[in-house]
Amino acid sequence: MIDFRRNLNFLRRRGASETSAVGSLRPRRSEAPRNKARFIIATGLFCSIYGVIGARLLMWGAMADPNDAYRAMANAGPVxxxxxxxxxxxxxATDIKTASLFAEPRRIxxxxxxTEALLTVLPDLNPKVLHDRLSSKAGFAWLKRELTPRQQQEILALGIPGIGFRTEKRRFYPGGPTxxxxxxxTNVDNQGIAGMEKYVDDSGFRALQSSGFASNDSLEPVKLSIDLRVQHIVRDELVLAMQKYRAVAIGALVLDVNTGEVIAMASMPDFDPNSPGDALKKENLNRFSAGTFEMGSTFKIFTTAMALDFGKVNINSMVDTRPFFVAGHTIKxxxxKGASLSVPDIFKYSSNVGSAREADMVGLENHQEFLTRLGVLSRLKTExxxxxxxxxxxxxxxxxxxxxxxxxxxxxxPLNTAVAAAAVINGGFLxxxxxxxxxxxxxxxxxxxVLQEKTSLDMRTIFxxxxEEGSGRAANxxxxxVGGKTGTAxxxxxGHYAKDRRFNAxxxxxxxxxxxxxxMSIVDDPQIEPGKPNAQAGWNxxxxxxxxxxxxxTFLNVKPDFGDAGKQLLVSY
Structure with missing residues (x-):
């Protein structure tokens, strides 16, 4: 028993000792937070390092190489x-494909x-400018826009490294100056900068271009009111008349009085839009819509219509046409043609005094209001x-x-004048x-x-x-x-009126x-045609x-009417 107890106590003491030894191997409670902090710091450093690396990669990916941008532009599809x-x-107007030449100087x-090789194909290039571009440190440089197919092929045969072509589109006008x-x-980048080309861009096409939706060939054509057949006739007659009357400039218009559509309009001198270098010359101004002139006696259309519309005269009225004084000036x-004239005769004989009397009857304020109502004093709103x-x-x-x-x-x-005249004879609608x-x-x-219908009907009679009897006989x-009114201003x-220089219409x-x-026609500074008494509007x-x-x-779908005599002639034929 004693031995048993002694052994039992021994075993107990041994187990306690082992337990104490094992306990000494476990970490102390004070060391656990320290290790946790180390783990967090290490994790943070790891994330920070890789975060910086990732951010740099994103930055480098977002920042494009300027050379890449130029190459992308060179390879982009044509507008x-x-x-x-x-x-x-x-x-x-239509697009045709052309090639433009560019260089990447760093690869030259x-x-x-x-430079020497390219000048053999493109001798019109400036040698110094060409060399400067090829030897620069730039990533991209234009050398020549709108090459011919032959020029492109010859340059390709030169095999110059760092030289490339971009397919572009340029505008082609089949009718030339018509x-x-x-x-x-358009300009060299195929952007509209004048005429209806500019209108197309300003009406939303430029936004389509910038957004990338104008890079396909499925765009609907833009239809104009112009009739190319009539337009050709108008310009052809202008060419002949400009030579015949030796005029400084000349122009004409055909306008639908019921819809306001411009069927044809031309002004000369003009230019070829395929080579628009002359377009900005002063003499090539579009005189019909972009030039302002004193329109002379064509304004009597509005003066006569005004007097009739305000009820100051009727078509049978007689008006005093004797000279009179106003503010120290004599109206004569x-x-x-006599001391008094009828309203139609004032128009037919182009009486200045009679027209001034009609304006005096209406009054100054009403006169200004009437011309404003007809639009001749305001900028026209059109495309x-x-x-x-x-x-x-x-x-x-x-x-x-x-x-x-x-x-x-x-x-x-002249366009303002024609639009207002259309209102005078179309029933009174502007x-x-x-x-x-x-x-x-x-x-x-x-x-x-803008006018009473009766006024318009009376004006048709006067026209x-x-x-038939007055200065417009040569147009009938x-x-x-054909009825109408001449004007010689x-x-x-x-700053002074020149008696030997005139603007006719x-x-x-x-x-x-x-x-x-x-x-409507205008003739700027015509000379007297041989055999004619003067160079007034009735003669040109x-x-x-x-x-x-x-x-x-015929192209305007207006059939001639020769009256009963013509019908009898057709029947007998």
């Missing part, structure tokens, strides 16, 4: 513009050798960007009203002009009445009288019943019984309108 077509679908092995002032042109006739603002006296006085009545003292555009197709229903939504093509030279309408078109501007109508009426 596509929509075709521009006339009202019948005939192409006025020998700038001298490369409709240059209307269609406009060039060719006196064509090149439209000038008319000018008028800052303060209207009685003498201003008198002279404006016969076309001196206010400068406006319709904003448009270079885009417009239906009659659409025209009815934008037109507004016809002048077309048989069968088409002395030009202002160095003729505003014609046909068929005058129920007008469908205004045809009026015949020009007649020639246009004679050739274009």
């Amino acid at each position: 596509t513009r929509p075709d521009i077509v006339d009202r019948n679908g005939e192409v006025l 092995l020998d700038a001298d050798e490369a 409709a240059a002032h209307i269609v406009g042109f 006739e060039f060719h006196n 064509l960007p090149e439209v000038a603002m008319p000018t008028q006296p800052r303060t209207w006085k009685k003498i201003n009203s008198m002279t404006i009545a016969f076309g001196h003292g206010v400068s406006t555009t 319709i904003p002009p448009t270079f885009l197709p417009r239906t009659q229903a659409q025209a009815d939504e934008v037109k507004h009445r 016809r009288i002048n077309g 093509v048989p069968g088409y019943h 002395e030009k202002v030279i160095n 003729y505003v014609g309408a046909f068929p005058i019984e129920k007008p469908r078109y205004i045809v 501007a009026a015949p020009l309108v007649g020639n246009i109508i004679r050739r274009a009426a």
Whole structure:
């Protein structure tokens, strides 16, 4: 028993000792937080290091190499513009593919050798500029835009490292200068900068380009109101008339009086939009919409209509045409036709005194209001960007009203004049002009009445009288019943009216019984034609309108009417 107990106590002491030894191997409670902190620090350092590495990788990925940007530009697809077509679908402007030459100078092995080689194909390049570009440290440099296919092939055969081509698109105008002032042109980057080309860009195409949605060939053509056949006739007649009358400039317009559509408009001198370098020359200004002029006696259209519309006269009224004084000035006739004239005779004989008397009857404020109502004193709102603002006296006085009545003292555009004349003879509705197709229903939504219908009917009668008996006889093509009004204004030279320099115009309408078109011409500073007594509008501007109508009426779907005699002739034939 004693031994057993002794052994048991021994075993107990041994177990306790082992337990104590084992306990000494376990970590102390104070060391656990310290190890945990070390783990957190190590993890934080690891994450920080890799976070920095990741951030640098993202930054380097977001920052593109400038050379890559240039290469991307060089390889990008060409910008596509929509075709521009006339009202019948005939192409006025379209895109064609061309190649443009660029260099990556850092890849050029020998700038001298490369320069010499390229000049064998492109001798028009400036050698110094070319060498400077090839030897620069830039990543990209344009060398030549719009190469011919032959030039591209010859440069490829040179095998110069660091030289490349970008496929671009340039604008091509099949008609050349035929409709240059209307269609406009683009710059080297195929962006519209004039005419309807600029209108297309300003109407949303530029936004499509910048957003990348204009890089395909599925864009719908932009259709204009222009009839290319009539446009060709108008310009052809202008070429002939400019030579015949030795004029400084010349222009003409065909306008639909019921819809406001411009069917044709041309001004010369002009330019070829395929090579638009001459477009900005002063003499090549689009005089019909972007030039302002004193329109002379064509303003008597509005003076006569005003007197009728305000009820101051009727078509049978007689008006005193004796000279009279206003503010120290004498209002008198060039060719006196008597002490008084009827309203149609004032128009037919182009009486300055009679027109001034009509304006005096209406009054100064009403005169200004009436011309404003017709739009001749305001900038026209239309699609064509090149439209000038008319000018008028800052303060209207009685003498201003008198002279404006016969076309001196206010400068406006021929387009303003034609649009206002259309309102005078179309039933009394002012319709904003448009270079885009417009239906009659659409025209009815934008037109507004500016004259009484009776005034318009009376003016048609007066137009016809002048077309048959007055200064417009040369424009009255048989069968088409053309009526209208001539205008011969002395030009202002160095602040003074020059008696031997003139700006002529003729505003014609046909068929005058129920007008469908205004045809207007302007002739700037014509010379006297051999065999003619003078160079007034009746001898040049009026015949020009007649020639246009004679050739274009068929395309305008206006059939000639020769009356009963013509019908009998057709029956016998």
